[in-house]
Amino acid sequence: MRSVGGRTRPLRAPVGEDAGGGANGHEADGARRRGVQSLEVAMGVLRALGEAARPLMLKELADRAGMPPAKAHRYLVSFIESGMVRQDAETGRYALGEFALTLGLVALQGLDIVRDTAGVLADLRDHLEETVFLAVWGNRGPTIVRWEEAARPIAVNVRVGSVLPVETSATGRVFAAFLKEAAGHAVDRAMVEDIRATGLATQRNALMQGIGAVSSPVFDHRGQIVGAITVLGADTGFDASPTGRIARACVLAGEDASRRMGYRPDLQQARRSA
Amino acid sequence: MRSVGGRTRPLRAPVGEDAGGGANGHEADGARRRGVQSLEVAMGVLRALGEAARPLMLKELADRAGMPPAKAHRYLVSFIESGMVRQDAETGRYALGEFALTLGLVALQGLDIVRDTAGVLADLRDHLEETVFLAVWGNRGPTIVRWEEAARPIAVNVRVGSVLPVETSATGRVFAAFLKEAAGHAVDRAMVEDIRATGLATQRNALMQGIGAVSSPVFDHRGQIVGAITVLGADTGFDASPTGRIARACVLAGEDASRRMGYRPDLQQARRSA
DNA sequence: GGTCCGCATTTCGTATTGCGTAATCGATGT
DNA sequence: ACATCGATTACGCAATACGAAATGCGGACC
Structure with a gap:
């Protein structure tokens, strides 16, 4: 299969500057976002785990990530489900999991x-x-x-x-x-x-x-x-x-x-x- | 501050087995979920990148992750924002970023x-x-x-x-x-x-x-x-x-x-x- | 042994957020 | 120059995640 067409370089955002009024919802600070904001918040949980570099209790993790424990817990459940985080069976503390290791080693190779x-x-x-x-x-x-x-x-x-x-x-x-x-x-x-x-x-x-x-x-x-x-x-x-x-x-x-x-x-x- | 009390081991889910009728929304298959499902979907993007172990175009990545390109792109924007994914400036392809490397190396230490x-x-x-x-x-x-x-x-x-x-x-x-x-x-x-x-x-x-x-x-x-x-x-x-x-x-x-x-x-x- | 307290985990209603569809943009090849 | 292909963005609907509070559980303290 030959490459028939298409682009090779990323595009830059062609949208006009600051359009102003939000259509729905709230929108507080001036920054527009095209991504999934809850994902970036969730990354904060991983960042907290990475910076601690040791297993963390929910409370401590939530504090470090700057979010209420219930929210952090919801994220953690899904992170555990995907193997990104593991929960120590003995202490109940959370640490980075096998998937994090795998990704990191792939990134290392790359x-x-x-x-x-x-x-x-x-x-x-x-x-x-x-x-x-x-x-x-x-x-x-x-x-x-x-x-x-x-x-x-x-x-x-x-x-x-x-x-x-x-x-x-x-x-x-x-x-x-x-x-x-x-x-x-x-x-x-x-x-x-x-x-x-x-x-x-x-x-x-x-x-x-x-x-x-x-x-x-x-x-x-x-x-x-x-x-x-x-x-x-x-x-x-x-x-x-x-x-x-x-x-x-x-x-x-x-x-x-x-x-x-x-x-x-x-x-x-x-x-x-x- | 001394540790005055509290638990050390994780709790197991005390909820009754299969309660049945969903309160709101849809809920298709029988599995209950307490986590953030979009997060687990997003992890699929990372998994695709990890398994490919090489920079991927949006289309290819979306196919591997089993989601429409627009959806994958939204996730990618946030992943890039947090450093988990980087986009090659030359080719526009996506690969695991510095944050992935960092997390993996922390996991390796742990x-x-x-x-x-x-x-x-x-x-x-x-x-x-x-x-x-x-x-x-x-x-x-x-x-x-x-x-x-x-x-x-x-x-x-x-x-x-x-x-x-x-x-x-x-x-x-x-x-x-x-x-x-x-x-x-x-x-x-x-x-x-x-x-x-x-x-x-x-x-x-x-x-x-x-x-x-x-x-x-x-x-x-x-x-x-x-x-x-x-x-x-x-x-x-x-x-x-x-x-x-x-x-x-x-x-x-x-x-x-x-x-x-x-x-x-x-x-x-x-x-x-x- | 009984009680208290702190932490983890779950529940529930609300509205904020993300999703799908489709248009737009940009580049490449013919 | 046109056609094509892929990346990126716009928009409205409703499904989803959020916050607050209730519940469970385990250790500590008396």
């Missing part, structure tokens, strides 16, 4: 950056013989989406899915330096300037005592930061200095990854500080 | 089996010096949720989030042998019996040519299979025979993991064939 930088990560690990990972911004922090462990594994309690701190991890500081949404955090101004200038953040005693980290940003074709590549290693024999071998390799990997994401440094250098 | 068997997996990898992974049933197949790579990495294009085939992977066959939902697949009857008897499935040329695999089930406190531990290795020097060193270690790891999940073999052996 992330362009994971596919496009897989080779870069593996090469970096093989070259340095250290553990490296890729993180993207999500869930209010840098979230690990790919983990390449070195032959000499290091003992840390983070893994794919872990969210790192913004202010106290090399990875987080990279996002703080280049991502508007992360810039609000208390990161030293001089440090931000340094990270922007060098394309590199370093830290000793990262995640755990005795673990060093080096992190570099990955930009996409618009010059926006879309991820960070981080190298981890035991401080023993791990050269985390900004001019060392590991740091240089990390920066080069970040630049290589950025190129694969369509980033053209010569054209877009200025946009990075977005 | 999976008891991942936490409780992390040590078992790491020990198994260290003992055998081979790559091992943990899979749970999800998205219509065994889904990898934890990956422990050996010092000598193997080149396969699967990772956390990948869904394995049921019939042609050792991991899939374990689920086929112990999980009702997976039993429908065309797996040889004798093979199923063998896997049940030995608690082990083996395969050569798994995933790729020259890769061997050995897999064992993990049961929970009810005797239900909740996961499978699989060892991978290059066929060269990889003993995939059911009586070999690797197979024995894999079985032991599965049993150890099951114990940590609360499984008591002496009490519940009979229930496993559920």
